[in-house]
Amino acid sequence: xxxxxxxxxxxxxxxxxxxxxxxxxxxxxxxxxxxxxxxxxxxxxxxxxxxxxxxxxxxxxxxxxxxxxxxxxxxxxxxxxxxxxxxxxxxxxxxxxxxxxxxxxxxxxxxxxxxxxxxxxxxxxxxxxxxxxxxxxxxxxxxxxxxxxxxxxxxxxxxxxxxxxxx
Numbered sequence: 542x543x544x545x546x547x548x549x550x551x552x553x554x555x556x557x558x559x560x561x562x563x564x565x566x567x568x569x570x571x572x573x574x575x576x577x578x579x580x581x582x583x584x585x586x587x588x589x590x591x592x593x594x595x596x597x598x599x600x601x602x603x604x605x606x607x608x609x610x611x612x613x614x615x616x617x618x619x620x621x622x623x624x625x626x627x628x629x630x631x632x633x634x635x636x637x638x639x640x641x642x643x644x645x646x647x648x649x650x651x652x653x654x655x656x657x658x659x660x661x662x663x664x665x666x667x668x669x670x671x672x673x674x675x676x677x678x679x680x681x682x683x684x685x686x687x688x689x690x691x692x693x694x695x696x697x698x699x700x701x702x703x704x705x706x707x708x
Contacts, residue, residue: 548574556581557630564609566610582683585690590675599623603635607643612704614642617699634688634696637673641681644674644705650698668698 543578550573552563558581562701566584597619618635641647646689647668648659659706663670669682681698689696 544669545572548572550633552577552581556585557687558585570600581690582687585686595621597621597695597697597699600699601626601632601635603639604705605636605639605643607640612643613704614639616642616701618696619699620692620696623694625694628692630688632690634684637669637675637684638681638698638701638707639673641674642668642701645671646703646705647671647701650700668701672675 548567549560549563552567553560554556556563556578558566561585562581563577566577566580567569567574569580579655599622600617600619603614603616607611607614616635616639618631618638620631625631645665648666649655650668652663652667652670656661659666663682664672669680671681672683673679673684685696685698
């Protein structure tokens with residue numbers, strides 16, 4: 542089944558992928574939009590894996606204050622260039638990560654950072670393994686990979702601090 546212009550446009554708007562990537566994904570999926578989204582995500586994950594060794598020495602520090610000033614978060618999100626650090630997608634990711642930390646109180650960024658003193662499941666303790674608070678079908682790690690696929694650069698959560706009154 543040939544992909545139509547409307548389907549390509551819809552897939553591009555929902556994933557941020559390039560026009561030709563959307564066309565190929567729709568062709569491979571036989572015109573099934575949901576399957577094409579999965580294909581785009583799989584391709585993005587593969588690209589993210591290839592970029593994971595690149596140095597990330599640019600980025601931003603995002604802050605978030607919640608609950609009338611009772612909870613505060615600082616998160617450092619890194620990328621390869623200051624150009625990407627100033628994009629809307631990158632800044633939105635930083636904001637979503639900060640909201641996640643405020644809401645779910647993870648203890649470490651990645652599974653590699655976890656030690657025996659961190660009790661609980663990965664979904665409770667590890668930020669990148671936590672289901673996103675707005676869409677439980679995706680993890681924070683998936684959100685990072687989507688931005689990597691959109692920007693073409695390595696992106697990583699470097700560190701975070703969460704402060705809560707009375708703790």
